Amino acid sequence: MHKAVTITLAVVLAAATAGLAAGGKHWEKVPDPQTDYQAYTAYRLRKHFPNIELTNQDGKKLRFYEDLIKGKIVVIQFMFTDCTRLCPMVTPNLVKVQQELEKEAPGEVNIVSISVDPDHDKPEALKAYATKFHVGPRWQFLTGRKSDVKRLRRELGVLDPEETTYEHMNVVTIGREPTGQWFCMRALTRPDAIAYNVLRLTNRTTGSTGGKPASASQFRLTAGR
Amino acid sequence: MIAPAERVEVIVDFSGLAIGTKVFLNNCMVQTDGRKPAGVVANCATVPQVPGSDGVGSLLSFNVAFSWPDASSFTPGQTLRTDFPVYNPAEALPPVPGSKPGATHDWRFERGRGGEWLVNCFNGAGAQAFDPGPKPPAPENPRVDAKCKVGTTEIWRLINGSGGWAHPVHIHRNQFQILDRVDSGSGRSLGLLPTQLGLKDVFRLEQNTTILLITKYTSGPTSDKQLGKYVMHCHNVEHEDMAMMIVWEVTP
Numbered sequence: 001m002h003k004a005v006t007i008t009l010a011v012v013l014a015a016a017t018a019g020l021a022a023g024g025k026h027w028e029k030v031p032d033p034q035t036d037y038q039a040y041t042a043y044r045l046r047k048h049f050p051n052i053e054l055t056n057q058d059g060k061k062l063r064f065y066e067d068l069i070k071g072k073i074v075v076i077q078f079m080f081t082d083c084t085r086l087c088p089m090v091t092p093n094l095v096k097v098q099q100e101l102e103k104e105a106p107g108e109v110n111i112v113s114i115s116v117d118p119d120h121d122k123p124e125a126l127k128a129y130a131t132k133f134h135v136g137p138r139w140q141f142l143t144g145r146k147s148d149v150k151r152l153r154r155e156l157g158v159l160d161p162e163e164t165t166y167e168h169m170n171v172v173t174i175g176r177e178p179t180g181q182w183f184c185m186r187a188l189t190r191p192d193a194i195a196y197n198v199l200r201l202t203n204r205t206t207g208s209t210g211g212k213p214a215s216a217s218q219f220r221l222t223a224g225r
Numbered sequence: 226m227i228a229p230a231e232r233v234e235v236i237v238d239f240s241g242l243a244i245g246t247k248v249f250l251n252n253c254m255v256q257t258d259g260r261k262p263a264g265v266v267a268n269c270a271t272v273p274q275v276p277g278s279d280g281v282g283s284l285l286s287f288n289v290a291f292s293w294p295d296a297s298s299f300t301p302g303q304t305l306r307t308d309f310p311v312y313n314p315a316e317a318l319p320p321v322p323g324s325k326p327g328a329t330h331d332w333r334f335e336r337g338r339g340g341e342w343l344v345n346c347f348n349g350a351g352a353q354a355f356d357p358g359p360k361p362p363a364p365e366n367p368r369v370d371a372k373c374k375v376g377t378t379e380i381w382r383l384i385n386g387s388g389g390w391a392h393p394v395h396i397h398r399n400q401f402q403i404l405d406r407v408d409s410g411s412g413r414s415l416g417l418l419p420t421q422l423g424l425k426d427v428f429r430l431e432q433n434t435t436i437l438l439i440t441k442y443t444s445g446p447t448s449d450k451q452l453g454k455y456v457m458h459c460h461n462v463e464h465e466d467m468a469m470m471i472v473w474e475v476t477p
Contacts, residue, residue, distance in 0.1 A: 086339045157463050170339020171467055184466040186341050186354050196360040
């Protein structure tokens with residue numbers, strides 16, 4: 001009994017410390033890593049998603065965090081319409097990925113393609129590009145301010161500031177925002193392998209956690225004891 | 226400096242310290258960016274106890290609580306082992322043609338044409354990335370990049386030919402010993418770092434550096450030959466996700 005009380009106190013203290021460290025001006029409730037590790041991870045990751053303003057292929061203004069990834073399972077990729085080397089291979093590969101996803105988990109996954117050449121890629125150009133490759137619904141192509149897009153790539157870990165040979169990397173960033181589960185894959189990986197790994201984030205397939213959010217007990221957190 | 230997931234064994238001599246002394250293991254490497262560390266703080270003795278956002282601070286503390294009759298198994302300054310290398314280079318299988326210094330397997334840690342991190346992506350057969358094989362429920366069948374016969378001794382060469390990144394390379398199953406560390410351009414020996422002695426499974430493959438490893442594919446303690454497929458990958462998770470990984474197989 002005495003031991004249980006000690007543990008509870010330690011958890012409260014840890015949460016309070018984290019809250020102070022992250023908060024500053026206003027108090028935001030920090031999820032308890034002991035009881036909901038995924039919510040805690042999602043909370044910690046949120047600051048890395050700049051809520052930049054983007055415009056999609058239909059001219060609609062959207063915020064990156066609020067409108068495109070919050071609460072969603074997403075595949076994020078960078079491209080540009082004049083790209084002749086990588087995109088003509090990557091986009092058809094992702095079309096196959098999307099077909100597999102729509103077959104296995106209809107409506108559950110969104111694809112977000114963001115132009116690294118936003119000054120040139122106006123919504124009309126993106127619309128034409130999407131039409132050309134016959135992309136499905138729930139796949140948005142977006143443009144924005146070049147500096148914003150660069151910041152976004154930096155935060156997602158797909159920008160190498162010293163590298164000038166590659167306009168954008170052969171990588172897709174895949175994640176489920178509410179649970180903080182994120183990873184990336186080579187964009188030219190065989191489409192069934194990409195789709196399989198994306199589907200592990202959905203509720204309908206059995207992933208490492210059987211499709212359920214992982215609980216703290218599975219992670220054997222011992223901090224505070 | 227040691228890499229993520231790299232381990233070293235150290236002996237700490239507390240015998241000269243007064244009872245009540247606190248001893249701290251500190252991280253003095255500044256890191257504020259996911260790409261690489263930004264150097265070491267000037268005075269490692271005055272870092273905060275709770276690491277800040279730059280990661281600098283104490284990781285462990287030891288309390289010198291009581292004394293013990295001196296039964297040292299170790300004299301400071303003494304050489305612990307002299308019987309290295311534990312694997313015999315003379316037993317190693319012949320090197321692959323053209324590899325200098327001789328190695329049975331060559332692994333180049335490099336960027337693919339799309340900027341993604343790969344191993345041996347330009348080997349004449351076009352860009353090759355780690356291939357996980359068919360999706361489940363089909364049996365796992367990744368592409369095997371090297372086959373190694375159980376009981377044999379081989380030399381591997383890990384090559385970093387670029388100047389941008391160091392890769393913490395993790396090889397599963399086997400312990401390796403580093404025979405040499407050379408400049409990838411000139412081939413000049415750079416000597417081993419103190420953290421590179423002994424048997425290891427994670428290697429910090431520095432910029433423009435090649436390391437030469439030796440191992441023997443020993444069997445398990447019983448009849449288990451530990452055959453099967455194992456991976457070697459960069460322990461930088463983003464690089465690993467991009468497919469900086471190979472599969473090697475131990476065969477009968």
